[in-house]
Amino acid sequence: MSTVASIPRTSRVSIFVRGRSARRYAPLTSLLLVLPLFVTFAIGFLYPVAMLVDLSFSTGLAPYQRLVEESLYLDVLRTTVLTAGAVALLCLLLGYPVAYAMARRGGKAALITAACVLIPLWTSVLIRSYAWIVLLQRNGIVNTLLQASGLSDGPLTLLYTQGAVILAMTHVLLPFAILPIHSTLRMLPADLTRAAANLGAGPVRAFLSVTLPLSLPGVFAGAVLCFVLALGFYITPALVGGPGSMLMATLIGQQTTVVLDWPFAAALSTVLLAITLLIVLASQRVVALSKGFSNGH
Secondary structure, three states, rough: HHHHHOOOOOHHHHHHHHHHHOOOOHHHHHHHHHHHHHHHHHHHHHHHHHHHHHHHOOOOOOOHHHHHHOOHHHHHHHHHHHHHHHHHHHHHHHHHHHHHHHHHOHHHHHHHHHHHHEEEEEOOOOHHHHHHHHOOOOOOOOEEEEEEEOOOOOOOOOOOOHHHHHHHHHHHHHHHHHHHHHHHOOOOOHHHHHHHOOOOOHHHHHHHHHHHHOOOOHHHHHHHHHHHHHHHHHHHHHHOOOOHHHHHHHHHHHHOOOOOHHOOOOOOOHHHHHHHHHHHHHHHHHHHHHHHHHHHH
């Protein structure tokens, strides 16, 4: 009794918490705890995907042959992949400095930067897409400023172009690149950069030799997240894009609502899903290699 009383109260609480958190449940109890997750995953994802794939083969291989033989659909698929890659690259180039500033700064500056990142994330995608229509239309703010400054003699065609689609999608998906990179940078010990400085490395050399390699897992995670989300983006390309900037999601929507060709729409969706799964599997391999490189470095 005296031994227990001699232990400080905070230590007794921490021992109790560690004991409760380290307790293992019986296999049946663990199965019952995760069963709702498995049921939700099976009903909400596996079953719809299985029905989608089955529908794509309901008329044989004709939908896939049509996709391969007609250049229009291959062009749309190529445009979708290239647009997603451009958006992911721009998100990384614009997001890394912001994430670095958020991780290295404190106080009000960090709070203001975080608010600028999170508030657009909480805003509807539809509202942000309409905001770009207001900015880029012929009588919009951008054209008005260009004409007032003398850089343009008349209104430029900024809206309903591929550039407008990439710009608007980059703005919408930028937080999804910033947050993983920021999370990785926050976990990096500050002693590493100080040690590099003590060894004679300048700020640029310390960043390229220490910070950048150790932040590669967050960089790859943000790039894959933006790329996968951009592959299936629908609202923004449909609002700010024109006929020449049609993406796969818009084409699938047309096949289901206008043409009513459900097997072909299912085939397009299956191809897009396969590309997404391949990108995710490849990214896992790249992240594993980057972690090994960081540890070896």
